Amino acid sequence: MAARQVRIRTTWESYKRQAIQEAVIRLICREGLKSVTMERVAQEVGIAKGTVYLHYRDKQELLDAVKESALAPIMSKVDEVLRGSDAPDRKLRACAAEYFSYFDEHRDLFRVLIYEREVTRVSGSRYQSDRYRHLIQETARVINEGVRSGVFRDVDAHNVAAMFIESTFALMNQRLRSEKPAPVEIDATLIGDVFIHGLERRRKA
Amino acid sequence: MAARQVRIRTTWESYKRQAIQEAVIRLICREGLKSVTMERVAQEVGIAKGTVYLHYRDKQELLDAVKESALAPIMSKVDEVLRGSDAPDRKLRACAAEYFSYFDEHRDLFRVLIYEREVTRVSGSRYQSDRYRHLIQETARVINEGVRSGVFRDVDAHNVAAMFIESTFALMNQRLRSEKPAPVEIDATLIGDVFIHGLERRRKA
Amino acid sequence: MAARQVRIRTTWESYKRQAIQEAVIRLICREGLKSVTMERVAQEVGIAKGTVYLHYRDKQELLDAVKESALAPIMSKVDEVLRGSDAPDRKLRACAAEYFSYFDEHRDLFRVLIYEREVTRVSGSRYQSDRYRHLIQETARVINEGVRSGVFRDVDAHNVAAMFIESTFALMNQRLRSEKPAPVEIDATLIGDVFIHGLERRRKA
Amino acid sequence: MAARQVRIRTTWESYKRQAIQEAVIRLICREGLKSVTMERVAQEVGIAKGTVYLHYRDKQELLDAVKESALAPIMSKVDEVLRGSDAPDRKLRACAAEYFSYFDEHRDLFRVLIYEREVTRVSGSRYQSDRYRHLIQETARVINEGVRSGVFRDVDAHNVAAMFIESTFALMNQRLRSEKPAPVEIDATLIGDVFIHGLERRRKA
DNA sequence: AATGAATGAGGTTTCATTCAT
């Protein structure tokens, strides 16, 4: 019974936290990070300013949580792909495809979450962009797989991983800017093609 | 005489504007965008707070000017390369090389200037990221040249241009994070290789 | 039966009030008056914030009650001594001894309770420092006894009473600040000696 | 000329700082420490809230300054007396007289400044009550002089110094509470008599 | 009776901008 109490309360609490996070996201998308004040967030949720502080210690914690939970799903999805059993080149393609379909649903938010200093500086810049770093490492690992298996040339996997990811963001950005973006597969194929071929081991010298 | 007066004043004015802009850049690089207050800027230049307002209507105009002029040199340099008479693939390589050598001198500033909303939102987002757009267009033009001349496969030049540029930024970012970055040519070669090969027209099937 | 109900409830009520007061005292001693928030008090007792309000109308009433009951025991003890049948000088000595032994157990709390405005301003300063005033009056009465009996010189008893009490506090304070305070009797004797001799009627001229 | 500029500016600045400090003092005396908000202080001076911050980094610095400058004059006066060439007993009497005449002009303020935690905790409680400590030490030194010269009995000078000072405050407090306090000399004499005689070396055993 | 989520007034601090000198 107590357990159930807790469970219920936790669910409810979690729901409210999410409502607040969504308000933050709406504000960021509509009016940019500068518009995210605790007052406006509360207003957007329809609660009092002080109530936000019942769920988050301070503004930074809220922003961190928003970033964390906004990126978590795609990050774990991509992780899954990268750790799968496909060939490295197929993994990269699949990875790009995952990005696009996820990003298409979230749009504007990501640039803000990933690049903007104020958000990035996660509670004192201790582990600045934890997720991002992890992502690059996993991608680099897959590229190294490809290098070892002879599919890819011998390249600096870490750097190429960064290029790959940023290229993905670049296309995301282009999609965000265009009224009618091409189907996801088209862009995923493009980025896959360029990188797979770009990394391919050249026939002869 | 009046003419001379004006000439002198204009030169002087221009000099002071530049001094202020450089102060802003120093501050951004040293302590991040949040540290850029009109007070600190004036302090850094060694003038009074009010004086800054004689040269810039408000803070936004100052930030816009900083962005504009900080990016101007590299942009025109890259422009020059892209409009040159080299083969498209050589242009892209040269372009990457230009970025790296320029970025190596400016470091932290660029992410801020290019991504952070507060700077990006140029006076009401009318021509959001003018330079950036232009850069992509020029790069896309070169890629199209390559496509037409048969060096590159038939790709969406615009998208690939964005990928290319962001990949460059990605490597820049990696350079910024590492203590002892590799020589500029190494990174420029890497990015050139990946994209040139990635875009290369495949020999038969 | 109803009576018994009331009796029980009253006892229970009284017990909870005391638990809350003790929590306040612990907080004051551990972290100072600023740390006393209704939230922390409730936490310290292990009850809900709202529950505190079932026992005290508001924060001020709680602080008043704390002050009152924290001082009550020593006050009544001292009262008892002062109303006893000893000679005035012995009463003063005994009095000082009582203070020291009591204070030694409560330390930090007293300065706060006696001097700090926020606590002192007992619900509108109507009877500001009721206890303190009473204490001075009783002490003054004893001093007057001494004057009338010829043991003490003719002095303003009220003022000397205040001096005596504050001197006691002063020594208390010194004790609080020193790592290893002297035995209680030493300080009690010191204060007794100074005042008894200080008040003693001078032999001839 | 520059020097004069600076002198004038410094004087003016100093004047404004004092005006702010006086506002704080008025507020403390009228309505207690709790009433001292930056808003109210500014209001009291007749300036804007932000302006206060041009003169004091934050609230704590302001309170520290108030305490410092409110106590400085009497402290240095007493210091002067204690370091003079009079006999120890005369010094103590003179000292008490100084206190009374100074306190008579400042009244309520001193309890607050000396005892209240929030003020006392000078910037992190590093040197808690610097002045107070110094005062006790100087007084103790004079008492020791008296002990060595045979005027006083052999007592713990430090403790007696604390008693003496607090007794002075006690009389001050009594004066503050009474509508028509006795002339300063009366109280100064009383405290002098009690302590001088209290400390006097007893004839024979 | 007890709870504790919600409230919102009120406090501190920052900083872009103005304007009298």
Next chain:
DNA sequence: CATGAATGAAACCTCATTCAT
């Protein structure tokens, strides 16, 4: 032209108090 003191809107955060459950 240059100054920099003054302003005050606006941000963050706290906490005493209430009230539906």
